Amino acid sequence: MRKYLYVVLFLTGFLSYSYAQETVTGVVKDASGQTIPGATVVLKGTARYAATDLDGKFSIPAPDDFPFTLQVNLTGYQQQEIDIYELTGEPAEVVLKTANVLDEVVVIGYGTQKKGDITGSVASVPQLALKQPISSFDRALQGAAAGVQVTQTSGQPGAAVSIRIRGGNSITGGNEPLYVIDGFPVYNSNADANAGVTAGPSINALSSLNPSDIESIEVLKDASATAIYGSRGANGVVIITTKKGKAGQNTLTYDAYYGTQKVLKKVDVLTSARDWALLKNDARANSGKAPYYTQAQIDALGEGTDWQSEAFRSAPIQNHQLSLTGGDDRTRYSISGNYFKQNGVLRNTDFERYSGRINLDRDFSSKFKVGVNLTASKITAQVANNGVVNALLAMPPTVNVYDANGKYTYQSEFETPLGNPIATLEKEVNQTKTYRVLGNVYGEYTFVEGLVGKVSFGADVINNKQNRYVPSDIYQGANSNPTGKASVGTKFSSTWLNENTLSYSKTFNQKHSLNVVVGYTQQAFETESAIAASEAFVTDQLEYNDLGSGSVYSQPSSGSSAWALNSWLGRINYSIDQKYIFTVSGRADGSSRFGKDKKWGYFPSAAFAWNISREDFLSDYKTISNLKLRLSAGVTGNQEIGQYLSLATLNSNTYFFGGQTYIGFAPNRIANPDLGWETTAQYDAGIDLSLYKNRINFVFDAYYKKTTNLLLNVPIPYTTGQATALQNYGSVENKGIELGINTENFTGAFTWNTNFVFSVNRNKVLTLGDGANYIISGANIAKVGQPLGSFYGYQTNGLFQTGDDIANLPTINPATTKPGDRRYVDINGDGKITQADDRTLIGNAQPKFQGGITNTLSYLNFDLSFFFQGTYGNKLFNQNKQQLELLTGQQNASVTALDRWTPTNPTNVIQRAFEDPAAVNTSRYVEDASFLRLKNVTLGYNLPKAIAAKIHASQIKVYVSAANLLTWTKYTGFDPEVSRNEQSTLTQGIDYSVYPGSKSFLGGLSISF
Incomplete structure (x- = not known):
C-alpha cells in the first residue's frame, strides 16, 4: 500500500509584539520521521513563501489578519492547504497523500x-x-x-x-x-x-x-x-x-561523468593471410587462371592484418554540467552550461558540444508576466568517410597497414583497388561545425480570472560549415596532382515564429469545467547555402583554409530557399462532473509549399473520455483506483516535401558552341497548381486503468491510421518535356495496439518500480495511384498490399552440385552456371530465372512487435536501475555480407568462406570462389535482426547528509553506469539497430558500411549546494 507522507508543522508563537513581525515556523517530515528539504510553503493569496532547509525546517512571516492559509507543495505529492486561525504555539499536523496519477x-x-x-x-x-550517456535527447x-x-x-x-x-x-x-x-x-x-x-x-x-x-x-x-x-x-x-x-x-x-567506449562487436572476416591466399588461388582457378601465390609464398605468409582491430579503439566519453536554479516570489531562473565530448570507437572520429541555456520568468504583477527561453550551442564533429567501414571489411589481410618505409600503404595491389582505411581515417579531414541559437520570449496577461492572453516571438538560427580535405597520398586523393583536394560548404538557416493565443478556463457550479484555447500563428523559414572546391595544392599544410591556392578549381554552387506557414487554431475541453470529458480541436494551415489552389488545409479532431471509476456503480470496488475510456478521431497533415515543388522551375546547363562554353536554362519541372497535403485520418480507442491505490497502472490503445493523397513522383507523358511530376497519389495504412504498465512493487525503505511498454504496428501500402503496383529502389520495394520497408530479390534454395543437370534447371545464365553456383527459386515455373518474373518479397524491416522494460530499485542511500529494450521480427538486408560472400579473391571475405563449395566440400550454403560474380539481391542476405539489449544499468549512492554538509552541500551522489552492455541477437553484422539510408522510409533496413555502435562504461558525480 502506498505510504502517506506526514508533514508536521510545529507552529511556535510570536517572539515579540513590539518591533519584530510574527512568524510561522515548522518542519516537514515523512512518515518515518525523516526531514525533507525543498518543500515549498506559500502564504496563499500573497507573494510570501518559504522553502524547507536541509533539516526540513521553514519560517514564513505571518500576516496581520487571521485566519490565513498556508499551501504546502512538494513534487510527487498532493498539495495541502492549512488554515491558521491563531498562533497558539501548538503544532498543526497535516497528512499529504502521494499525488494521484490523475492529478499529474x-x-x-x-x-x-x-x-x-x-x-x-x-x-x-x-x-x-x-x-543515459547520449549526445541527443531523441535517443532517449x-x-x-x-x-x-x-x-x-x-x-x-x-x-x-x-x-x-x-x-x-x-x-x-x-x-x-x-x-x-x-x-x-x-x-x-x-x-x-x-x-x-x-x-x-x-x-x-x-x-x-x-x-x-x-x-x-x-x-x-x-x-x-x-x-x-x-x-x-x-x-x-x-x-x-x-x-x-x-x-x-x-x-x-x-x-x-567520464567513461570509455568500445565497439559492440566485430564482423567475422578472414584475418589469416594464409586462408585468404588460398581463397585467392581458388577464385583464379575457377576463373581459368593460374594461381597468384605459390605454395612457398603461402607457407611464408604470417598471421595477416586484422584491419578492424587496427581501426577500432577504446574511446573516452565525458560530460560536465553546471546549473543554477532558483528565484524569489516574482522571478524564477534556470541557468546552465554544458560541455560534452564523445570520441568515436573508430580512429579520429569525435563529437564535441559546448552549450548554454537561460530560462527566465518574471511576474511584473499578479496579472502580467514575461519569460525568456534561450539556448546556444557550438558543435564540432569529425566524421568517418562513408566508405571507410566497407574498406575495413574488404581490405585483404595480406596487405599491411604500413609499407617498408613506415608510411601508410597506399592501396591493395589486387584487381579491385581498395584504399588504406587507416590512412583515410587518420589523414582525411571530414569536419562539420554547427552553431545554433534557439529561443523565444513571451508575455502573458490575465484579463480577468481564467482569461489569459499570451504572445510569443521566437527564432531558430543554424549556421553549419563543413570542411573536407583529402591529401593526395591517400587513395581518395589519387586524382589530384600534385597534392590534395579541398571543399568547403556552408549553410545558414533561420526560422522565426510568432504565436498569439487566448485561453479561458472556468468551473461552473463545481460541476462543469470549460477550457478554451484559440490562436493565430505565423512562421517563416529561409536558408542559403554555398559550396566551393579546388585541388592540386602545393602543400597539405593549409588543408581547406585556402581554396585559392589550389591550381584546379571546381565549379562552385549556391542556392537559397524559403517557406512560410500561417495558421489558425482552436481547442475546447469540456468536463461534466469530471466524469464525461469532451475535446474538440482544429487547425487551419496555409503553406507556401503547395499549389496555388491547395494552399490551405483544415485539420479537425474530436475526442471523448469517460471516467468510469467516478460512477456510483463502481464506488464499492475499492480495488479500482481509476478506470477511463478514451475515444478519438481526427485528421492531420504532412507538408515535408521541400520547397517550390508545385511550381515550374528551370535548371542551369552547360552548352558548347564554336569551342566556347555557355550557360543556359531549361525546364526541369512542370507546374502542379493542385499539389496538396498528404492527409492522415486516425482513430484511437484507449483504456486507462489503475488498481490498488494507483500501485498498478495500465494504459492500452488500439488505433487505425490511413494516409491518403501521398506525395509521389508519378510518370507523365514525355511530350511534357519531363519524365515524372510530383502529384497526390496513393494511400498507406497503419494499425496497431500499444500497452504500457507501471507498477509500484514495493514501497517503504525498499522501493521497486517497474515500467513496461509494448507495441505492435502493421503497415500496408493500399494504393500507389494511376494503376501503379510497386516502386523499386535497390533492394527495397513499396508494393500494394505489402508493408513499407520490404526487400525485393530472389529466393535462394541452395547450390548447384556436381551431377546436377544444370542445362535443364532454372538459372539466371545457363551458359556460365557451374557446380557451386547459387540456385534460385523459379517463382512463375517457366523454367528460367528472370528479373521480371522471379524476383519476390524476401523480408521486411518492420518489427512484429517492440518493447522496453525499466526497473528502478532503492534501499537506504542506494539506487539501482536497469533498462532492457528489444524488437522482434524485423529483418535487415546485410549488404556487407553480400559483398563479403562474393569470394572474388580481390577483396577480403567473410569467415564463412572457409566453408565454401569445392568439389571436395560440396556444401549447400556458401558458393564457390569466382573472380567476377555478380552481386545479386537474394534471401541469403536478409537476416533476422530481432534483438534484446540491456540498454542501460546504473548503480548510485547518495552520501549521508552529514558528509555532504561538511562541504556545505545538500546532496552528493556518485554512480557507475553501463550502456548497451549486453545484446542478444542472431544478426551477424555489427549491430541490429542500423539503417544506412538514415531517415528514408522507402529504403530502410539496409546495412552497408555503417559506422558500428558501441557500449560504454562510466562513473559519475552529482553535487548540489
Whole structure:
C-alpha cells in the first residue's frame, strides 16, 4: 500500500509584539520521521513563501489578519492547504497523500492538462531515460514510450536517428515527428541541417540541445493530441520542456561523468593471410587462371592484418554540467552550461558540444508576466568517410597497414583497388561545425480570472560549415596532382515564429469545467547555402583554409530557399462532473509549399473520455483506483516535401558552341497548381486503468491510421518535356495496439518500480495511384498490399552440385552456371530465372512487435536501475555480407568462406570462389535482426547528509553506469539497430558500411549546494 507522507508543522508563537513581525515556523517530515528539504510553503493569496532547509525546517512571516492559509507543495505529492486561525504555539499536523496519477500535469499542445482530463493518447518519457550517456535527447526515446520506434542510423558520435510514431505514413515525404521545444516547433530533417560536403553520416541537428537541460518529454500520438499542430502532426509530436527555476529553491548543481567506449562487436572476416591466399588461388582457378601465390609464398605468409582491430579503439566519453536554479516570489531562473565530448570507437572520429541555456520568468504583477527561453550551442564533429567501414571489411589481410618505409600503404595491389582505411581515417579531414541559437520570449496577461492572453516571438538560427580535405597520398586523393583536394560548404538557416493565443478556463457550479484555447500563428523559414572546391595544392599544410591556392578549381554552387506557414487554431475541453470529458480541436494551415489552389488545409479532431471509476456503480470496488475510456478521431497533415515543388522551375546547363562554353536554362519541372497535403485520418480507442491505490497502472490503445493523397513522383507523358511530376497519389495504412504498465512493487525503505511498454504496428501500402503496383529502389520495394520497408530479390534454395543437370534447371545464365553456383527459386515455373518474373518479397524491416522494460530499485542511500529494450521480427538486408560472400579473391571475405563449395566440400550454403560474380539481391542476405539489449544499468549512492554538509552541500551522489552492455541477437553484422539510408522510409533496413555502435562504461558525480 502506498505510504502517506506526514508533514508536521510545529507552529511556535510570536517572539515579540513590539518591533519584530510574527512568524510561522515548522518542519516537514515523512512518515518515518525523516526531514525533507525543498518543500515549498506559500502564504496563499500573497507573494510570501518559504522553502524547507536541509533539516526540513521553514519560517514564513505571518500576516496581520487571521485566519490565513498556508499551501504546502512538494513534487510527487498532493498539495495541502492549512488554515491558521491563531498562533497558539501548538503544532498543526497535516497528512499529504502521494499525488494521484490523475492529478499529474502533462504538457500538451498550447497548454497543460491533468492526466485525468486527457482524452487523447499522450505518453510521458521517464526521466531515467534522459540520464543515459547520449549526445541527443531523441535517443532517449528508444524503448521508453509505447508506439515509438527509434532506429540508429549510425554509430558515429552525434549522428541522427530515425523515429517513427505509430509507423511510417509517407513514402517520399517526411516521416519524422514534429519536435516542440519550449513552444517552438522544429522539424528534424538531416537535409536541412547539413551543408552536404562531408562524405559521412549527417550530424543530428537535435544534438545541439543538451539532454541534461530537459525537464520532461511528452509524446503526442493520436489525432486528438496532434491535430492542433495541423499540417505537421501526422507523424506525431514530441514536446520538450526544459528545466525552469522554482521560487525559494536556489540550487547550484554540478553533474559530471567520464567513461570509455568500445565497439559492440566485430564482423567475422578472414584475418589469416594464409586462408585468404588460398581463397585467392581458388577464385583464379575457377576463373581459368593460374594461381597468384605459390605454395612457398603461402607457407611464408604470417598471421595477416586484422584491419578492424587496427581501426577500432577504446574511446573516452565525458560530460560536465553546471546549473543554477532558483528565484524569489516574482522571478524564477534556470541557468546552465554544458560541455560534452564523445570520441568515436573508430580512429579520429569525435563529437564535441559546448552549450548554454537561460530560462527566465518574471511576474511584473499578479496579472502580467514575461519569460525568456534561450539556448546556444557550438558543435564540432569529425566524421568517418562513408566508405571507410566497407574498406575495413574488404581490405585483404595480406596487405599491411604500413609499407617498408613506415608510411601508410597506399592501396591493395589486387584487381579491385581498395584504399588504406587507416590512412583515410587518420589523414582525411571530414569536419562539420554547427552553431545554433534557439529561443523565444513571451508575455502573458490575465484579463480577468481564467482569461489569459499570451504572445510569443521566437527564432531558430543554424549556421553549419563543413570542411573536407583529402591529401593526395591517400587513395581518395589519387586524382589530384600534385597534392590534395579541398571543399568547403556552408549553410545558414533561420526560422522565426510568432504565436498569439487566448485561453479561458472556468468551473461552473463545481460541476462543469470549460477550457478554451484559440490562436493565430505565423512562421517563416529561409536558408542559403554555398559550396566551393579546388585541388592540386602545393602543400597539405593549409588543408581547406585556402581554396585559392589550389591550381584546379571546381565549379562552385549556391542556392537559397524559403517557406512560410500561417495558421489558425482552436481547442475546447469540456468536463461534466469530471466524469464525461469532451475535446474538440482544429487547425487551419496555409503553406507556401503547395499549389496555388491547395494552399490551405483544415485539420479537425474530436475526442471523448469517460471516467468510469467516478460512477456510483463502481464506488464499492475499492480495488479500482481509476478506470477511463478514451475515444478519438481526427485528421492531420504532412507538408515535408521541400520547397517550390508545385511550381515550374528551370535548371542551369552547360552548352558548347564554336569551342566556347555557355550557360543556359531549361525546364526541369512542370507546374502542379493542385499539389496538396498528404492527409492522415486516425482513430484511437484507449483504456486507462489503475488498481490498488494507483500501485498498478495500465494504459492500452488500439488505433487505425490511413494516409491518403501521398506525395509521389508519378510518370507523365514525355511530350511534357519531363519524365515524372510530383502529384497526390496513393494511400498507406497503419494499425496497431500499444500497452504500457507501471507498477509500484514495493514501497517503504525498499522501493521497486517497474515500467513496461509494448507495441505492435502493421503497415500496408493500399494504393500507389494511376494503376501503379510497386516502386523499386535497390533492394527495397513499396508494393500494394505489402508493408513499407520490404526487400525485393530472389529466393535462394541452395547450390548447384556436381551431377546436377544444370542445362535443364532454372538459372539466371545457363551458359556460365557451374557446380557451386547459387540456385534460385523459379517463382512463375517457366523454367528460367528472370528479373521480371522471379524476383519476390524476401523480408521486411518492420518489427512484429517492440518493447522496453525499466526497473528502478532503492534501499537506504542506494539506487539501482536497469533498462532492457528489444524488437522482434524485423529483418535487415546485410549488404556487407553480400559483398563479403562474393569470394572474388580481390577483396577480403567473410569467415564463412572457409566453408565454401569445392568439389571436395560440396556444401549447400556458401558458393564457390569466382573472380567476377555478380552481386545479386537474394534471401541469403536478409537476416533476422530481432534483438534484446540491456540498454542501460546504473548503480548510485547518495552520501549521508552529514558528509555532504561538511562541504556545505545538500546532496552528493556518485554512480557507475553501463550502456548497451549486453545484446542478444542472431544478426551477424555489427549491430541490429542500423539503417544506412538514415531517415528514408522507402529504403530502410539496409546495412552497408555503417559506422558500428558501441557500449560504454562510466562513473559519475552529482553535487548540489
